Amino acid sequence: MKPVRKAIIPAAGLGTRFLPATKALAKEMLPIVDTPTIEYIVREAIASGIEDIVVVDGKSKRSIEDHFDSNPELENNLREKNKLELLELVEETTDINMYFIRQSHPKGLGDAILTAKDFIGDEPFVVLLGDDLMQDEVPLTKQLIDRYHETGESTLAVMEVPHEQVSEYGVIDPAAKVKDGLYRVKSFVEKPKPEEAPSDLAIIGRYLLTPEIFEELEKTKPGKGGEIQLTDAIDTLNNRQHVYAHKFTGDRYDIGSKIGFLETNITFGLKHPQVKDELRAYIKELAAKL
Ligand code: G1P
Numbered sequence: 001m002k003p004v005r006k007a008i009i010p011a012a013g014l015g016t017r018f019l020p021a022t023k024a025l026a027k028e029m030l031p032i033v034d035t036p037t038i039e040y041i042v043r044e045a046i047a048s049g050i051e052d053i054v055v056v057d058g059k060s061k062r063s064i065e066d067h068f069d070s071n072p073e074l075e076n077n078l079r080e081k082n083k084l085e086l087l088e089l090v091e092e093t094t095d096i097n098m099y100f101i102r103q104s105h106p107k108g109l110g111d112a113i114l115t116a117k118d119f120i121g122d123e124p125f126v127v128l129l130g131d132d133l134m135q136d137e138v139p140l141t142k143q144l145i146d147r148y149h150e151t152g153e154s155t156l157a158v159m160e161v162p163h164e165q166v167s168e169y170g171v172i173d174p175a176a177k178v179k180d181g182l183y184r185v186k187s188f189v190e191k192p193k194p195e196e197a198p199s200d201l202a203i204i205g206r207y208l209l210t211p212e213i214f215e216e217l218e219k220t221k222p223g224k225g226g227e228i229q230l231t232d233a234i235d236t237l238n239n240r241q242h243v244y245a246h247k248f249t250g251d252r253y254d255i256g257s258k259i260g261f262l263e264t265n266i267t268f269g270l271k272h273p274q275v276k277d278e279l280r281a282y283i284k285e286l287a288a289k290l
Helices: 037-047 062-067 072-080 084-092 109-115 140-151 163-168 213-219 230-237 258-269 276-289
Strands: 006-011 052-057 097-102 125-128 132-135 155-160 170-179 182-190 201-209 244-247 251-254
Touching: 006 037, 006 109, 037 052, 037 062, 037 125, 037 132, 037 140, 052 062, 052 109, 072 084, 109 213, 109 230, 125 140, 132 201, 140 155, 140 182, 140 201, 140 244, 163 201, 170 230, 170 244, 182 230, 201 230, 201 244, 213 230, 251 258, 258 276
Parallel strands: 006 052, 006 125, 052 097, 155 244
Antiparallel strands: 125 201, 132 251, 155 201, 170 182, 170 201, 182 244
16 A cells, blocks of 8 residues: 555635735735735545645635745844744744645636645645644544545545535435444535435545545536535546545644634734733723623
């Protein structure tokens, strides 16, 4: 079994939900407290043992490339001022093997993954979507890699969501529970209407895929929203190799919507050593006025 060493992070979306902030700035650079959202994703991959990360980006994404590059001027400045903790923080993100591919004409998530085909080659790999931050004792990407060592097949993360929200997700039709938290899957449906959804188990943004997915993606026609859907390619892959679903039970923060983004900032702020006490006091004061 080949080791799982590579990750794809798709980041070619226009971020229209966060306009005007995203007119010139990549959505992935918006911070949760003090850290760009994409850095949380990259850290999850690294903590899971991933060695090489490719970001599939689009226009206005230069800031992502700069963030993971060295910045000698800033680093010298921090060194001179003896701000060594900050220096360490800045340097941590420059020692990662990050690669960038430009998706010039974004045609959907499936197309973004296909763009990274040559980078991945003939190896299993993971996909991490930037709109979901996950927290658990073991990083979710590592959980998927551990499952892959059991199953030897593609495995994606799912979570139970309220029934009326299923139309925002890819949804699985579970065939059989293999063991606690692991399902064989009958089919995968992208954003079904609630009345047509086969279950409330939604695909959340972490996938472990075998390289055969690229053959399926090459054949996949535009689906929901006229886009090449990764979910559709996974559904056809499931006809030739079993695809498994791993149920995530940790905390998931949906930062793809304004409200989710604000809630996550507050939640992470309440845990941040530098601001948690002041923020808690401020929220109490504010609540008393409401
Ligand atoms: C994408 C996938 C969908 C998945 C979701 C998870 O949708 O197409 O299957 O459930 O991510 O966040 P998007 O949110 O990009 O529309």
